[in-house]
Amino acid sequence: MIGRIWLKEMKEVLRDRKTMGFVVLFPTVMLPALILCFGLVGYQLLLTKQAERINYGLIGPAVWVEEVEQALASVPNLNYIDGVNRQRVSMLINEDRLDFVLQMLPGFDPLTNPKSQWQMLYNQTDDHGQFVRIRQALTSLQQQWMSRYLENQGVSAEVIQAVEQPMALVRVETAEERQSVGEKVGGVLPFLLLFLCMMGAMLPALDIGAGEKERGTLETLLMVPQPRTTLVVGKFLVIATTSMMLALLTLASAIFWLLAVGYLLDLNLFIRLAKLVNPMDIGLLLLLLLPIAGVFSAVLLSISIFAKSYKEGQNYMGALQFVAIIPAMVATLPGIELTRQNAWYPIFNVSLATKELLKGTFAYYDLAAVFASNLILASLLLWCCVQWFSRESVLFR
Known part of the structure; x- marks a missing residue:
């Protein structure tokens, strides 16, 4: 029955083609194009300023x-x-x-x-x-x-x-190229992935929670002879699916744009960066993002269920974006590395693990701690969401 609810809700979400089109085009076309344009313009302005x-x-x-x-x-x-x-x-x-x-x-x-x-x-x-x-x-x-x-x-x-010239100092770099490049890029990619994971969960969460209240279809769904847990899990899986789809599209588009821009502008750094990341690391990265998508999905679904209208839900979720942004920003501070202690800190540990994956220095035994901590948090939040959904005072505010 959960599968049927998931399929029904996915059809509802995909029916809004304009919104879903924006969700797909933003990380794959619009965001890379904006970054490229502003980067080139800023670089040209800097060169002009330095040469004036x-x-x-x-x-x-x-x-x-x-x-x-x-x-x-x-x-x-x-x-x-x-x-x-x-x-x-x-x-x-x-x-x-x-x-x-x-x-x-x-x-x-x-x-x-x-x-x-x-x-x-x-x-x-x-x-x-x-x-x-x-x-x-x-x-x-x-x-x-x-x-x-x-x-x-x-x-x-x-x-x-x-x-x-009493001493001639010759600098010999011992770190591999992947570590050097991954250290520079590792602070940006987790920030984008966490933000886009939340963005991918936000729009469907608003639609299948607060949106159903506005359309008057929530009462019809509650008449289905199924436990509230089944209904919540079905909606939860829809939100998590769209969140992971957006993360996957972001990674695929990032590799494509790195190769395309690298070949078009003859930027060897972009080409080397795209080729340094292997499919196994991408798979591990998606695995790490899976419970994070669950965390965001449970929180956003709870907010959407609580909100009286679509607009009210947007107001609540706007402030929640800092939950994804602040841990990613802290992880970019110099000297902060993934350890066995902070590997158990939810959300924050994913940013550090992503950075280590890009550098190729990730200790794979830490994967269990990173995955488990976020999975436990996602499970607790989903349980809270089920309890929230079971209260009539919340559903019919």
Whole structure:
């Protein structure tokens, strides 16, 4: 009988083709397209900002100001403004007439004292990485001044070379490519999956709970000679099915878009990322999401049953989205990893497990703890939903 109720409710949900069309198109077409468009636009704006012309000034002893100006002359898109008033520096920067000012302390002389503190005055709210090339040019000038200082002190050229580069540090990465890429992407995918799992459960939950109240079909369903538990489980399975379908479509579309965009824009990182995840890991990820879909389905069905109307149910469910968002955000904090202790924390553990799966460092024996904790929570919430559905004061508010 549960199967018949599930089939009946699925037909009711699928009958609203506009809503279901949006549910399918949002994670597969609309969301990836929005992310791609905003990502490309943001990247182009950042490159434009970093390459734009920079006006700067120098304050300090004239002889050294001239050398600094010559050193910065090789940096592209720099415009030196002479005669900057020391008293009006902050005002000139805040009025966008200058982008930054280098200030050397009075008495600065690199030939007698190579150690000195400079000040770079700039508007920190307008720093988008465009000052990196300034620091590189100043580092080269600093090395030249150090060499001249050591020569004045009678130090040989061999010693100067050893002082300038006493140690050559070569960075050798030991982590596999999958771990490196998975660490960067692992904080984004759980966030999207949990949010979309809730979104996939929200619309059908509203329709088969509060929607039935508005249509007046709930009373007819209650006349069926079946226990309330059977009715609730049938509705619950419909919501969980749509939630998992949305998660599956999201994963499939993510792999498709990574490959498509990677080949079209010649982005090897996207192609490697899509090929790093194997079918077994996708299957495990869906397995981990299964009880999460049950948790969301039970909670949302309870809210929908309680609500007097479709609109009231929407108001309640809007605030509930933080249940999915906050644990996913906490899991992205640096230093937080899946352990045997936090593997038993519902919802939160799925975000960490997803990250470990993408990195390829997931301890498969922790899968039982992650799955069991969320399954227990889903079962308890389903039991509460059955009790809620059995109260006439709730059904006919």
